[in-house]
Amino acid sequence: MTWATGKHALITGGGTGIGAAVARALAAAGATVSLIGRRADLIEAVARETGGSAFVADVTDPEQQSRAFTAARAAHGAFDYVVLNAGIGDSRPFLRTKRETWDAILATNLTALFDGAQLALPDLQAPGKRLVIVASVAGLKGGAMAAPYVASKHGAVGLARSLALEFARTGLTVNAICPSFVDTPMVDASAERIAGATGRSVEEARAMLAKTNGNGRLITADEVAYSVVQLLHPDASGVNGACVTIDGGTSA
Template sequence: MQFAGRHALITGGGTGIGAATARALATGGAKLSLLGRRREPLDAVAAETGGSAISCDVTERADIERAYAEARAAHGPFDLVILNAGIGDSAPFQRTKRQAWDRIMATNMTALFDGTQLALPDLLDGDDKRLIIVASVAGLRGAAYAAPYAASKHGAIGLAKSLALEFAKTNLTVNAVCPSFVDTPMVDESAERISRVSKRTEEEARQALAAMNASGRLVTAEEVADTILHLCRPSSRSINGACITIDGGTTA
């Protein structure tokens, strides 16, 4: 029960990496606040982990403020904040609409700014606090046909590293985790888009995405959650400003 009494807040906590992280932290005794837009999957994970399901649109700062207040009322100040909510899309750059750019940046970048700034009063008060940003290997290199997504993830990594330096002398560490293609609903959506514009089935599209990982398989959400769990442990207090890849060697 290494996280007993610790309050962990997870955005995008109803599916994929967020849900897997919630399960892992619950096993360690953490008190959980799960934020997300869709209530049904949040409620399911909350029932499984004993956490609180809190509806929240992370693209609206006022909604984050309201959700954070609800989370604090339920479980007290934050100890571990995992900013995991994210979206993706793919299209040739010249066909990418400004609305698509704005939507991706609002979720993948601006929500990190708001989510971090509003959590900092808790994270800078007390011992052994953690902020973990779920980025992507797309933040470490280019990504053809996914320029807005890659740009947002470069920004996420830059934010994590900058905050790590700014708060290096405090009890807060800030790190990014960078998975490659993970077996989550986001990959399901990507496979559906590929299938729609090509002659491939969705399963063939999933296999094509898996083949883009050097291992030839999709990373599991549990593998990413295990890395997040490690960063949350007291023994990881000297890991700060790191960008940890979980990609089967893709960026080696």
């Protein structure tokens, strides 16, 4: 028996990248995983791989997210661990950023966290329960050419810290994971945008992003998942309100 046997973990954005890596790691630790995502094919593939369940929903639609949480709870019982991971990014000069872009990024990266936390918290107010918000190092410092993304991730960090304090005496822990550039489809999209704007190749753009990490390479999704799983472990009950940076040493 492994440490997460009998536990129910829900992960948003579970079809690719960090979310899929977290699902695999938790399944390996014995947890039953419920995956929420917009693309059925992606989350169903990860569900088959991990023995979990897939629930299709756009987290920016509060009714869809609510139905998915309800269905996951009906399928596997109350949540023990909830990882709010779904997110999007964009990069462009602030004065060329449209209001629609701002609204879309805030809806996914911040407002959906508010909705998800409210849906999850009725299950989580007990010792051993865990809520992890996947934020970003962009939530800890400013960043040019990405104001909406940076603002949304500052909000994500603030939400995690506030919930950690508010619910600390229930036994729940709430923490934020703050990775830098991770080798995921989101970084692929960033590299394509940079290539289109600068004339560089996509490979050159990826290399440029990798160099911003302290170790000179992209962080892997599995490395982020490892830190998430550490925060979910029963021995991590004293870690609450933390912002765990995974950036290869950039913030050292």
